[in-house]
Amino acid sequence: MTVSLAFDIGLAGLILAIGSWTVFARNAQAAVIGFVAYGLLLAIMWVRLSAVDVALTEAAIGSGMTGMLLLGAVARVRPADGHAVLVNLPGRIVTGLLCGMISAGLAIASLSPPETIRTLAPAVMENLSQSGLGNPVAGVLFVYRALDTLLEKVVVVLALLGIWSLAPDRAWGGIPGLRIYVQPSSTLTLLAQVLPPVGIVVAIYMCWVGAKLPGGAFQGGAVLAAMWLLATIAGLQNLPSIDQFWLRFLLVIGPALFLAVGLAGFVLANAFLAYPDGYAKPLIVVIEVSLTLSIGVALGMLGAGPPERSQR
Amino acid sequence: MNVILNVFTVLAISAGAFFFLAGTVGLLRFPDTLTRLHALTKADNLGLGLIILGLLPLTSGPIQAMKLIGVWLLVQLSGAIVMQLIAQAIRRGGLRE
Numbered sequence: 016m017t018v019s020l021a022f023d024i025g026l027a028g029l030i031l032a033i034g035s036w037t038v039f040a041r042n043a044q045a046a047v048i049g050f051v052a053y054g055l056l057l058a059i060m061w062v063r064l065s066a067v068d069v070a071l072t073e074a075a076i077g078s079g080m081t082g083m084l085l086l087g088a089v090a091r092v093r094p095a096d097g098h099a100v101l102v103n104l105p106g107r108i109v110t111g112l113l114c115g116m117i118s119a120g121l122a123i124a125s126l127s128p129p130e131t132i133r134t135l136a137p138a139v140m141e142n143l144s145q146s147g148l149g150n151p152v153a154g155v156l157f158v159y160r161a162l163d164t165l166l167e168k169v170v171v172v173l174a175l176l177g178i179w180s181l182a183p184d185r186a187w188g189g190i191p192g193l194r195i196y197v198q199p200s201s202t203l204t205l206l207a208q209v210l211p212p213v214g215i216v217v218a219i220y221m222c223w224v225g226a227k228l229p230g231g232a233f234q235g236g237a238v239l240a241a242m243w244l245l246a247t248i249a250g251l252q253n254l255p256s257i258d259q260f261w262l263r264f265l266l267v268i269g270p271a272l273f274l275a276v277g278l279a280g281f282v283l284a285n286a287f288l289a290y291p292d293g294y295a296k297p298l299i300v301v302i303e304v305s306l307t308l309s310i311g312v313a314l315g316m317l318g319a320g321p322p323e324r325s326q327r
Numbered sequence: 328m329n330v331i332l333n334v335f336t337v338l339a340i341s342a343g344a345f346f347f348l349a350g351t352v353g354l355l356r357f358p359d360t361l362t363r364l365h366a367l368t369k370a371d372n373l374g375l376g377l378i379i380l381g382l383l384p385l386t387s388g389p390i391q392a393m394k395l396i397g398v399w400l401l402v403q404l405s406g407a408i409v410m411q412l413i414a415q416a417i418r419r420g421g422l423r424e
Contacts (some may be wrong), residue, residue: 194395202411 030056043093047085054078065206067229071221075237076314083244083318098215101203148296149227156231157299161288165277168232168270168306171313175266179257181321188258191316192323193247208250214242222307226296232269232303243315257322262312269309273302332384333346339381346374360417372405375399 033056037049054077061070102110139151139159148154156164182189218238225231246252255262276298277288284291290298346369353366379399386392 201415202408206405206408210401213401 026056026060026063027208030060036294043089044086047082047089051078055265068150068231068234070238071121071229071234075234075241079241080237080314080318086260087318087320089176106310121147126191141155148299150229150231151224153227153231153299158290158295161273161277165270165273165288168273168309171310171317172266172270175313175317178317182323186322186325188256189322189325190256191254191319191321193244193254193319201249205251207246207251209247214238214245218242218307218311224298225303226300232270232306232310235307237314239307239311240314240318243311244318247315248318257316262316265308265312266316267309269302269306272305276302336381336384339377343374343379343381346370346377350374361414362382364414372403375402397413405422 030053033049033053037046037053037254040049042045054073058070058074058078061067061073136151139155143149143151143154148157218235220235221230221238222232222235223230225235243252247254257263280286280289280291283289350366350370354363355367357363357366376399379395382395384391386395
């Protein structure tokens with residue numbers, strides 16, 4: 016047994032253990048922390064499978080961003096006296112059944128693959144040079160499966176609309192109610208002053224390098240959102256109210272530009288979401304930059320939660 | 328030269344792994360949160376620092392080496408500050424075990 020095999024088996028065992036612990040944990044907050052650790056270990060597993068793009072997204076979105084949203088949700092549903100809300104027995108049984116059905120469906124789908132899986136990887140590698148991209152993952156995302164990618168970005172905006180619609184009527188168009196931990200001369204202030212410049216450079220780098228190496232709009236956008244939320248939590252910067260024009264403009268610029276290029280493809284390249292000859296790379300870079308901004312703003316506002324204060 | 332570098336890598340990474348092990352044992356065995364934080368910072372700073380030091384001879388060039396050092400510096404910064412924040416929260420609000 017080689018060392019790497021032993022490592023993989025150990026890692027898989029650890030992931031299963033943390034996964035079951037997350038399911039069986041009695042305390043919702045502990046379960047969320049378990050879920051974050053689970054996501055980080057899963058990211059290591061993706062690296063072991065040479066899927067670095069997926070690993071970055073898993074660590075940033077699956078573990079970090081989702082973990083933050085879940086922690087916020089836990090804090091929101093927990094009553095002031097600290098006791099968990101007990102759901103009645105039928106409710107729990109129905110929830111368990113539904114979750115079990117989803118898990119079983121996923122397990123059946125992944126455990127019974129078709130007899131021979133026809134891989135398209137060689138075809139992708141052969142035609143990758145036409146797009147001017149060096150990263151096959153970016154090639155698949157922006158050229159072959161561009162529709163999926165477009166819908167994925169629209170879903171993020173829809174998720175944000177879902178959160179905003181939780182706002183009470185009087186606070187609509189107001190400022191998100193993210194709790195701000197203002198502590199004068201706190202170490203958090205220092206972190207919020209030192210880290211964002213570094214983080215913004217890393218985000219730009221991730222977005223730019225996505226064309227030829229692992230990285231891209233989602234990863235860069237997640238880093239941007241994290242920096243924004245950090246500065247907000249430290250009280251260095253105020254959240255905008257959600258009816259600001261620039262905010263809404265930035266939110267939709269990425270998907271809108273992607274859609275516009277896609278529609279222009281009807282005229283210029285004879286197909287929806289096709290790029291005209293020779294312009295693939297520059298168009299993809301422009302789309303990717305605008306998507307990074309949109310995703311950054313969308314994830315940041317997702318983290319900030321529904322509007323709670325009306326605008327002054 | 329190569330052999331010396333390899334021996335250096337193995338020694339540094341083993342030492343780093345030792346600090347991670349010691350930090351984990353401390354996390355599990357120390358009696359209260361402040362001492363557990365103390366154990367964790369040792370793993371972060373020294374453990375990761377030694378592992379990255381050991382990986383430096385294996386990098387393909389100065390850019391890659393600088394990225395690794397950058398990772399270490401960022402972990403140092405965030406680790407130290409998050410520990411401070413946790414410790415401050417304990418000091419202010421007490422701790423519910």
